[in-house]
Amino acid sequence: RHSVDRPTRFHTPGVETVSYDGEKIIVDPNFTAPAVADVQVRIKAEILQYARGILNETDWMSLRASEDTNKPTPTSIKSSRRAVRVHSGTLQTEIDTLTTLAQLDAWVQHDWPSVQ
Numbered sequence: 001r002h003s004v005d006r007p008t009r010f011h012t013p014g015v016e017t018v019s020y021d022g023e024k025i026i027v028d029p030n031f032t033a034p035a036v037a038d039v040q041v042r043i044k045a046e047i048l049q050y051a052r053g054i055l056n057e058t059d060w061m062s063l064r065a066s067e068d069t070n071k072p073t074p075t076s077i078k079s080s081r082r083a084v085r086v087h088s089g090t091l092q093t094e095i096d097t098l099t100t101l102a103q104l105d106a107w108v109q110h111d112w113p114s115v116q
Contacts, residue, residue, distance in 0.1 A: 006029075013030070043107075055115065
């Protein structure tokens with residue numbers, strides 16, 4: 001039995017076909033390719049979600065500073081939060097430059113800055 005490999009992690013299986021080539025049974029899931037733009041949107045949404053998760057850890061400091069001027073957000077936290085937002089924007093720009101599913105499949109997120 002031989003199965004056809006998924007071209008990228010974004011392809012989804014369709015209607016499976018089974019054939020025999022004289023030596024082995026071939027199972028082909030007839031993968032369907034999504035639109036590149038749809039994958040770009042999905043990855044960029046994941047980037048934003050990840051950035052929000054990092055920023056959520058210190059949102060309370062920003063909120064406290066806006067309500068109580070005697071409790072300013074430390075400069076290091078402000079700088080770190082800014083670095084996360086810049087990094088998120090950089091990654092999204094990288095995604096926009098990738099124009100094929102193979103490129104998007106090979107793309108790996110870079111290390112995120114931490115907020116401390």
